[in-house]
Amino acid sequence: MTAASGVGGRAAVVCGVGAALPPHIVSNADLTARLDTTDEWIRSRTGIARRHVAGKDLSTTDLAVRAAAQALADGEPVTVEALVVATTTPDRCCPATAPAVATRLGLTGIPAYDLAAGCTGFLYALATAAGLIAAGTAQTALVVGADRLAALPAPGDRTTVPLFGDGAGAVVLRHGSADEAGALGPVVLGSDGTGADLIRASCPGALHMDGGDVFRHAVDRMSTASRQAAIAAGWDLADVDRLVPHQANSRITAFVARQLGVPDDRQLSTIAETGNTGAASIPLLLARSAADGHLERGHRTLLTAFGAGLTWGATTLTWPGHCRSHPPKGARRDR
Numbered sequence: 001m002t003a004a005s006g007v008g009g010r011a012a013v014v015c016g017v018g019a020a021l022p023p024h025i026v027s028n029a030d031l032t033a034r035l036d037t038t039d040e041w042i043r044s045r046t047g048i049a050r051r052h053v054a055g056k057d058l059s060t061t062d063l064a065v066r067a068a069a070q071a072l073a074d075g076e077p078v079t080v081e082a083l084v085v086a087t088t089t090p091d092r093c094c095p096a097t098a099p100a101v102a103t104r105l106g107l108t109g110i111p112a113y114d115l116a117a118g119c120t121g122f123l124y125a126l127a128t129a130a131g132l133i134a135a136g137t138a139q140t141a142l143v144v145g146a147d148r149l150a151a152l153p154a155p156g157d158r159t160t161v162p163l164f165g166d167g168a169g170a171v172v173l174r175h176g177s178a179d180e181a182g183a184l185g186p187v188v189l190g191s192d193g194t195g196a197d198l199i200r201a202s203c204p205g206a207l208h209m210d211g212g213d214v215f216r217h218a219v220d221r222m223s224t225a226s227r228q229a230a231i232a233a234g235w236d237l238a239d240v241d242r243l244v245p246h247q248a249n250s251r252i253t254a255f256v257a258r259q260l261g262v263p264d265d266r267q268l269s270t271i272a273e274t275g276n277t278g279a280a281s282i283p284l285l286l287a288r289s290a291a292d293g294h295l296e297r298g299h300r301t302l303l304t305a306f307g308a309g310l311t312w313g314a315t316t317l318t319w320p321g322h323c324r325s326h327p328p329k330g331a332r333r334d335r
């Protein structure tokens with residue numbers, strides 16, 4: 001399914017980006033002290049060296065607020081008219097996270113809601129926020145991906161604990177025209193509930209994942225969705241300057257890049273430092289790369305994600321570059 005962008009000449013344009021990471025870092029060495037694993041296994045199978053993990057004093061709401069505030073301080077000043085928070089780890093089952101985030105940002109009164117689509121949640125949220133703008137419901141929107149996935153695995157499960165970290169990322173959207181830098185292209189989205197058990201967690205309960213099957217689906221779905229998004233935007237894959245794939249495993253993203261013919265030096269990554277941060281992964285990667293200079297004005301940028309559901313998606317944008325982009329709080333600067 002492709003969500004329309006630029007309906008009636010209105011497009012959603014990215015005009016701010018931000019991110020937040022918990023200050024506490026858990027290295028692979030920290031994990032080898034309590035799990036039957038090795039730094040070599042984790043690095044070679046996943047590309048992960050460390051991850052940021054929130055303590056009890058840092059909720060999904062806190063992370064979302066920090067990332068959103070940074071996105072609002074970045075780029076153009078806007079008055080936010082809608083807020084969508086993508087998360088699979090809300091602080092409470094009810095109510096949703098977004099109204100509390102809005103209130104803490106001084107935005108009480110605007111429409112604010114959560115959306116759960118696993119690690120694809122941010123792309124689903126972008127599509128719905130772009131739809132609000134296209135429909136004229138809002139002139140601007142804040143889109144946040146926030147997750148505390150490190151809390152989901154059973155503490156002794158070596159097959160899942162090393163993979164996940166916590167964080168949040170956010171972008172600000174405003175209405176604009178489809179041909180300006182920052183305008184979102186068509187968003188390709190999909191789901192397949194026959195794979196619902198491949199990544200699952202009861203409420204409450206530990207996360208279970210069939211890693212091998214998920215790996216194969218992730219490569220296939222992200223590659224296909226990326227091709228579809230490029231075609232829908234009228235792009236040739238050879239013209240993609242930056243690939244921004246969901247950060248689940250460096251081997252998955254390397255396969256996707258290879259299938260798309262995107263050279264390694266055009267693929268952006270935070271996986272070594274953050275692990276898999278779920279719905280936060282793509283906006284975190286955008287914020288980090290804009291801050292580091294790996295993402296510059298005019299770069300043709302292809303975003304793609306895959307996650308529990310199963311869900312997947314992809315979209316395009318030409319990076320606006322006017323976003324000032326701070327490094328995520330707590331992030332190392334060694335990449």
Ligand code: UT7
Binds near residue numbers: 042159249308
């Ligand atoms: O965000 C979307 C959701 N998640 C993903 O996209 C993750 C997708 N899957 C993956 O990233 C990979 O499948 C994993 C990293 C989870 C696993 O890597 P793999 O290369 O597929 O390993 P495997 O599951 O085939 O396991 C190979 C071996 C097994 O031992 P045996 O059965 O061969 O003796 C595992 O028990 O590695 C063992 N193993 C470990 N060994 C040391 C699994 N986890 C660990 C570990 N340390 N942490």
